[in-house]
Amino acid sequence: MEEHVKKSLEEWKCEIGELLKDIDKEYEEIKRELQVYSYKFSITKQVIQSTINEDIIRNIRELYHTPFEKRFNQLKEEIKDLEEKKKVFQMFIDKIDKVKGKESVQETAHS
Template sequence: MEPHVQKSLDEWKEEITDLLSEIDKEYERVKQDLQIYSYKFSITKQVVQSTVNEEIIRNIRELYHQPFEQKFNHLKEVIKDLEEKKKVFQMFVDKIEKVKMKESEETRTVQTY
């Protein structure tokens, strides 16, 4: 592979690897938030199920249960999106490596003949 092509691919791979790193950081942050809201949502659900007073149930649902449920569902969607981004950008890295390996093998094969 010609040096300028190699250099360009390496730079591109580095750029994508940096993006992947940022996605991983965001993923971990959202994952932690999701865990927190999972607990909050679950706890409020259990409290509502154990409460008899309809007014208290309504208040708990309005103040906690519904907002926690919405945030929990939103975070699940964000996690899905981040997982898809990770998968896509990892494909770029894999494809760049594959091209570099193929070119390297072809160069070695040509040199041995």
């Protein structure tokens, strides 16, 4: 493989690596928020199940349960999207390494 190709692939790999770092950072932030909403949603669900008064239940649902459930589900979707992005960009890095690796092996065989 010619030097300029190697260099270009390496630069591209670094660029994708930076994207992956950003995705990982966002993933961790959303994961933490998802944990919080998982607890909030679970707690409100338990409180509703333990409450008899329908007015209080309706209040809790409006104030907490429904918004928490909505946010919880939204965060789960965001996590899934980020996992897919991570997988795709990791494939780029793997493919670049594979191409460079094959070329290195071929160059060594020709030497």
